[in-house]
Amino acid sequence: MSIRIKCVIIVVLILGLLKILGLIKKNKLELKYALSWLFLEVGILIITLIPNLLNVISKALGIYNEINMLFFLGFVFIILVIFSLTMSLSRNSERVRKMVQEIALNSYANDKKESGEITKEV
Secondary structure (H helix, E strand, C coil): HHHHHHHHHHHHHHHHHHHHHHHCCCCCCCCHHHHHHHHHHHHHHHHHHHCCHHHHHHHCCCCCCCCHHHHHHHHHHEEEHHHHHHHHHHHHHHHHHHHHHHHHHHHCCCHHHHHHCCCCCC
């Protein structure tokens, strides 16, 4: 990899890091969701600065070509992000269900109270 390409990659990584940190600072992105992107940037930076590392890892795992290793790592990263988002969606749907139930119970109690059907409990 040429020095020019390495410099471009490093500049893009720094700009991406600044953008992610800016979104976290403005509370537009939670840190738990940004961590995977920060780890990805660090990984790309390490691979950029140590070019033979990808070759060594691919040989150790028995992968024929470095580009295939890169595609494999991208696939693993996407699967991890999808799994993380699925867990978050599951937690949020459970929270929404509980909130809807609480609102319905509160609304029911207020309707009964306004109509005078509920007596004060001792």
